[in-house]
Amino acid sequence: MKKLILISCLLLLIAVGPSLPGSTADGVSPLNANNIVNSKAPDFTLKDVNGKTVSLSTFTGKVVLLNFFATWCPPCRAEMPSFNKLSLALKQRGLEVVVISSDRSINDLKDFLEKNKVDFPVLFDADRNVAKQYRVFSMPTTFLINKNGMIVEKFYGEYDWTGPETKGKIEKLL
Secondary structure, three states: OHHHHHHHHHHHHHHHHHHOOOOOOOOOOOOOOOOOOOOEOOOOEEEEOOOOEEEHHHHOOOEEEEEEEOOOOHHHHHHHHHHHHHHHHHHHHOEEEEEEEOOOOHHHHHHHHHHOOOOOOEEEOOOOHHHHHOOOOOOOEEEEEOOOOEEEEEEEOOOOOOOHHHHHHHHHHO
């Protein structure tokens, strides 16, 4: 009986272990749902559809709107025009819109961008390592990052980025 209890406790500890504070099941741990806002945005390096390497640290000193999207996601596709309008309106004041695609195929992304011209970098994260690093589990998810590289806010779902509420939050940081 003692062996059965001991084995049961051991199995319970193994099952619960990855969810304990400070540990992760996937080995990626810079952010979690409890501390993402007011945390330093993890740096990353990805390539765009043309093979150009882009790092988040490239935009140090600017306000960054970092969006995770996929071409198969209707709300993601729907908000692209407002990202483009926002980028065109506020780029000269120091805003950088950066979109990260989690599509499995770069050809899907290239096809989407041929039909939907944008004025900001769209990066390719096929293995979803950056999405995992940022704890992105739904699309679209967007992070507002201030000039010091701190995450100010996390947005879930589709937004009108040219609307007064969202644009106003961004303008306050510029």
